[in-house]
Amino acid sequence: MKESQVDILIIGAGPAGLFLATQLAKLKIDVRIIDKQAHRVLRGHADGLQCRTMEVFAALGLKSRFDDEAHECAEVVIYSPNDSGDGIKETDRLVDTLPGTSHVKHVNLGQDRVEAIFIDAMQKFNNVEVERLLQPVDLQVDRQKLDDSSSFPISVTVQTLPPPEQLGNGDVQSGLYRSNLFATEQPHEADRGAQEVIRCRYVVGCDGARSWVRRQLGLELQGDSSNVYWGAFDAIIKTDLPSIRMKLCQVTICWNRYHCTSRGRPCPRLYPDGRSSSGGARQP
Numbered sequence: 450m451k452e453s454q455v456d457i458l459i460i461g462a463g464p465a466g467l468f469l470a471t472q473l474a475k476l477k478i479d480v481r482i483i484d485k486q487a488h489r490v491l492r493g494h495a496d497g498l499q500c501r502t503m504e505v506f507a508a509l510g511l512k513s514r515f516d517d518e519a520h521e522c523a524e525v526v527i528y529s530p531n532d533s534g535d536g537i538k539e540t541d542r543l544v545d546t547l548p549g550t551s552h553v554k555h556v557n558l559g560q561d562r563v564e565a566i567f568i569d570a571m572q573k574f575n576n577v578e579v580e581r582l583l584q585p586v587d588l589q590v591d592r593q594k595l596d597d598s599s600s601f602p603i604s605v606t607v608q609t610l611p612p613p614e615q616l617g618n619g620d621v622q623s624g625l626y627r628s629n630l631f632a633t634e635q636p637h638e639a640d641r642g643a644q645e646v647i648r649c650r651y652v653v654g655c656d657g658a659r660s661w662v663r664r665q666l667g668l669e670l671q672g673d674s675s676n677v678y679w680g681a682f683d684a685i686i687k688t689d690l691p692s693i694r695m696k697l698c699q700v701t702i703c704w705n706r707y708h709c710t711s712r713g714r715p716c717p718r719l720y721p722d723g724r725s726s727s728g729g730a731r732q733p
């Protein structure tokens with residue numbers, strides 16, 4: 450079986466893993482980043498970047514990339530049902546972020562573009578690239594060597610996965626073919642490919658809400674979870690609403706929140722109101 454060494458192995462190339470890899474690449478630290486998906490997120494997911502997040506991106510030297518692409522959220526416009534109940538009217542207009550909070554603005558940019566910016570930046574900083582279709586199947590920690598800074602005490606066995614088209618269901622998009630929400634415990638027979646043992650000083654689990662790494666280490670999720678249901682969809686809308694490029698709230702009784710995504714794409718995002726329930730088991 451192939452064996453290799455790296456200082457830091459990041460498992461998962463979502464926003465968390467890509468951000469860390471970019472930062473380590475900038476510092477010229479030896480890092481590898483793997484992901485079981487064939488490609489990055491291509492649509493949907495997150496699109497709001499708070500000003501504190503933008504401050505950190507600016508510190509990485511990436512602010513101009515976001516300035517070029519992101520949609521600035523300066524104001525929130527509140528619409529409510531009108532008096533006759535057959536339409537809506539503007540009832541308030543607020544600043545999105547309290548003045549003085551930050552020297553940078555809260556912006557919207559689709560997660561697909563955010564991930565693309567990081568993938569590009571880490572390549573430019575230190576030639577780091579996401580190694581895709583790789584999934585960890587075993588993690589061992591040699592605890593006796595943990596204090597020895599010259600050692601590589603962690604061994605992660607990873608295996609190559611076949612691309613979607615090889616399974617004959619290439620039309621099924623990421624997330625359905627191989628969910629990024631569920632850690633694969635028992636790979637499908639067809640998923641069994643070549644294996645490699647990666648020895649590292651640190652392994653970082655950036656593999657999402659149902660982290661495989663966290664379970665290997667027997668760690669519990671810290672914090673709370675809640676059952677809040679809401680939808681999100683990006684749509685091309687024909688409208689003469691004057692503030693369509695702003696963040697809108699309560700556009701109608703049905704749509705609780707509504708705001709635009711990036712400047713580059715005239716494709717606003719609608720957030721239909723969700724139901725919430727307290728208590729009970731968290732839904733898968």
Ligand SMILES: Cc1cc2nc3c(=O)[nH]c(=O)nc-3n(C[C@H](O)[C@H](O)[C@H](O)COP(=O)(O)OP(=O)(O)OC[C@H]3O[C@@H](n4cnc5c(N)ncnc54)[C@H](O)[C@@H]3O)c2cc1C
Pocket residue numbers: 460461462463464465466483484485486493494495496497498560583584585628629630631632633655656657658660661681
């Ligand atoms: C519709 C929608 C709207 C959202 N809006 C916002 C928003 O406005 N602002 C905001 O901050 N957040 C938002 N979020 C949440 C945001 O998308 C997530 O918080 C974010 O993606 C989490 O990043 P992550 O890197 O921790 O995990 P993930 O994005 O889940 O990435 C985990 C990565 O690890 C990989 N992986 C998982 N298991 C393994 C494994 N066993 N082996 C190898 N790789 C593995 C996955 O393929 C994936 O690429 C939204 C989410 C959705 C769905």
